[in-house]
Amino acid sequence: MSACIRHFRRLAATVTVLVAATLGLSATPAAASDGARLVMDRDFADPDVVQVSGTYHAYSTNADGKYIQHATSTDLLHWSMASADALAAVGSWAKPDRSLVWAPDVFDNGAGFTMYYVARDRASDRQCIGVARSASPDGQFTPVGDAPLVCPAAQGGAIDPSTYTENGHRYLLWKNDGNCCGLDTWLYLQEVAWDGTRTTGSPVPLVHADRSWEGGLVEAPTLVNRAGHYVLFYSADFYGDDRYKTSYAVADSLTGPYTKAAAPLMTTDSFSGTVHGPGGQDVVTGPDGRDRIVFHGWNADRTHRSLYVADLGWANGYPVVDGSKVIYQAENAAVHDAAVRDATGALDGRAVGHIDNDDSYVEFSVFTPATGSHTLTVRYGNGSLDAAGSPAASSHRLTVNGTAAGEVRYPYTGWDNWQYAAVSVDLHEGWNTIRLGKGELYAELDSIEVA
Numbered sequence: 363m364s365a366c367i368r369h370f371r372r373l374a375a376t377v378t379v380l381v382a383a384t385l386g387l388s389a390t391p392a393a394a395s396d397g398a399r400l401v402m403d404r405d406f407a408d409p410d411v412v413q414v415s416g417t418y419h420a421y422s423t424n425a426d427g428k429y430i431q432h433a434t435s436t437d438l439l440h441w442s443m444a445s446a447d448a449l450a451a452v453g454s455w456a457k458p459d460r461s462l463v464w465a466p467d468v469f470d471n472g473a474g475f476t477m478y479y480v481a482r483d484r485a486s487d488r489q490c491i492g493v494a495r496s497a498s499p500d501g502q503f504t505p506v507g508d509a510p511l512v513c514p515a516a517q518g519g520a521i522d523p524s525t526y527t528e529n530g531h532r533y534l535l536w537k538n539d540g541n542c543c544g545l546d547t548w549l550y551l552q553e554v555a556w557d558g559t560r561t562t563g564s565p566v567p568l569v570h571a572d573r574s575w576e577g578g579l580v581e582a583p584t585l586v587n588r589a590g591h592y593v594l595f596y597s598a599d600f601y602g603d604d605r606y607k608t609s610y611a612v613a614d615s616l617t618g619p620y621t622k623a624a625a626p627l628m629t630t631d632s633f634s635g636t637v638h639g640p641g642g643q644d645v646v647t648g649p650d651g652r653d654r655i656v657f658h659g660w661n662a663d664r665t666h667r668s669l670y671v672a673d674l675g676w677a678n679g680y681p682v683v684d685g686s687k688v689i690y691q692a693e694n695a696a697v698h699d700a701a702v703r704d705a706t707g708a709l710d711g712r713a714v715g716h717i718d719n720d721d722s723y724v725e726f727s728v729f730t731p732a733t734g735s736h737t738l739t740v741r742y743g744n745g746s747l748d749a750a751g752s753p754a755a756s757s758h759r760l761t762v763n764g765t766a767a768g769e770v771r772y773p774y775t776g777w778d779n780w781q782y783a784a785v786s787v788d789l790h791e792g793w794n795t796i797r798l799g800k801g802e803l804y805a806e807l808d809s810i811e812v813a
Contacts, residue, residue, distance in 0.1 A: 397685025397732060397813075398637050398672040400659075402441050405666035406431060407658045408465040408582065408642040410524070411438075412475075412499065418646070419499040420656070420669070421448055421466040421477070429463040430479060432501060437649055438656070438671050446502060449479060453492045453505035456481035462489065465582070465642070467523045468499065469532075469558065476558040477503040478523035478534070483510055488519030489539050493559050506559050512552070514565075518542045524644070525558065526585040528616065532556050535583040536565075547571050549583045549596060551617060566617045568594060575626060577605055582642050589679025594620055595627070595655075597641035603664070604630040606639035608657060610681055625689070628657070632686040634813065637670060638662075640686075645674060655683055675731025675791070684731040685813060687739070692807040696725040706778045708808045709741070713780075715806040717758070723799035728812050733791045739784045739811040740770050745777035746803035757801035762787050763794055770798065772805045780808050787812075 405425035412419050418438055422431045432448035433441045449466070452458055464480040474497045483490040490513035494503035512520040517538035526533045534554045540547045548570040553563030571580045577599030584595040592613045599605040608628040611620035626632070628640040643657040653674040658667040673684035682688055692714040693702045699722040705713035714724050730736060740758075748754040753774035760767045767787060775781045787796065789812070798807060 397683065398633055398640075398659075398670050399439065400668055401435075401439050401671050402433065402669035403661065404443075404668065406433070406669040407667040408522070409644055409656050409658060409669055410465075410467045411644050411646045411656050412468050412470070413646065414470065414499045417499075419468065421468050422658075422669075423465055424460045424463045425666070427460070429460050430466045430477070430503075434500075438646070438654055441669070444500065448501040448503060449477065449494055450502040450504050452479070452481045453494075453507060453510070455483060455485070455507075455509050456490075456492060457484055464489070465522045467525055468503075469525050469527075470499075471495075471557040473557070475499050475503070478511070478525070478558065480521045480523070481510075483513050483515070483519065486513060486515035486519065488513065488515050488542070489521050490515075491520050491523045491534075491536060495557075495559075511554075511559070511561065512536055512565075514538055518545050518547075522582045524582075524584050525554075526551075528587070530556075532558060533585075533616075534558070534561070535568075535585055537581040537583065541579045547579045547581065549580055549594070551585075568618055569596070569611050569620050569622060571598065573598075573622065575599070575607070576609075584644055586645050588676050588681075590614075591679055592616060592620075593679070593681060595643050595645065595681070597643065598626070601639065601641065603660070604638050606641040608641050608643050612680065627681060628655075628683055628686045632813075634687070636685075638664075639667075640670070642667070655681075673731040675729060677729035677793075682729050682731055687811045687813040688728070689809050689811050690726045690728060691809050692724050692726075695727075698723050698725070700724060705743075705806070705808065707780050708778075713743070713806050713808045717798075717800055717807070718804060720800055723761075723797050724807050725795055725797040726810055728789070728794050728796055728810075730789045730791060730794060730812065733789070735786050736789045737784055737811075737813045738770075738787045738796065739782050739813070740772075740798070741780050741782055741808040741810070742770075742772050742775070742805050743777055743780050743808070744772040744775050744803075744805045745779075746774065746805070748803075754803055756803035756805045758798040758805060758807075759801045760785065760787070761795075761797040761799065762789070769801050777806070 428447040429449040432444040462482040490510035496503040518540040550565040582597035637659040
């Protein structure tokens, strides 16, 4: 296994602006967590965002009586909803049922704009991918062709189109909708004409659902290239509740092989319950030239999926989402005058103990997408006894980027009974060092989380 992939696995995640219902009305952004902001509190699922001449155009799955919704923004935070349906009609091959029109993708084709959309194919009764075009990103988009572009009926159909371009070639990513009918789900890459109206290559399978936490399904592919390798974002598990999540896989070449992250990038838990079922993601460059990830999450009463945006950073080319917890195992950190041991109940079955001397410490390198206050959560075990032989609290000295930052205190738990202690730390954008050293009495370290 390469050093790059080992580092990638160490970094794998464990993983609100109210816009009034009145069309065109925006309000002030409010934080949903340290980094994820709710920017549209209305039904706007499976967002796709494209930037055109300084304006961001977002498109989403059907709602509000429209086939495809459309909203615009100049900063990704304040959005104005268009009153018109972005898609004039579905193609003649599709049933004109708005509730079955999903997950659009729009791109500049050089002579106008192309939209991919999902609708119900009349012939096969499967969800399939169609094409529409418009002279403007504002629409309306008019269907092209009298048949779906991609419709593998024997595989359950095709949904969740997205595009990727490289070296003058355009590619369509999509998911076979096998979960509709008891079949496996794969994410595919297929070359298409520059205007996107016809396929020019055969579909290449990239990844399929093979992790227990994926719930038997992967979907919503988004592909980018960072630091010389390909990062394939995708959503997994059941879309309708807190189980929905976002993860990623990496590859050195466009067609793979792709190596999946050891754990999801964004989950309900990684956002500490402030975002429910994060998925349907897209990656876009913000006004400041830095990457953002846009995605949907359920509102509190599960009546709609709202639009969120968060800073997206790259730790040696691997994604880190601001506000979504990242776990770092103590045994993978720099350990000085202490010892890694097999540990019952530890996350990976190992922990660091014998942090017993004045020069003992465990030092973590952590990456954050944005400067500011972050929550450091330590998973520890403390079996210390005081001079009278009674259970006692302990602590570690905390150093952040070489500067003393107080301590982390640990209530008594007993050895191999792992619990959590949290403190606030100030971190800067990019790489930081967090050191935990000998304090009062004794404690062992399993991992830390930073959000």
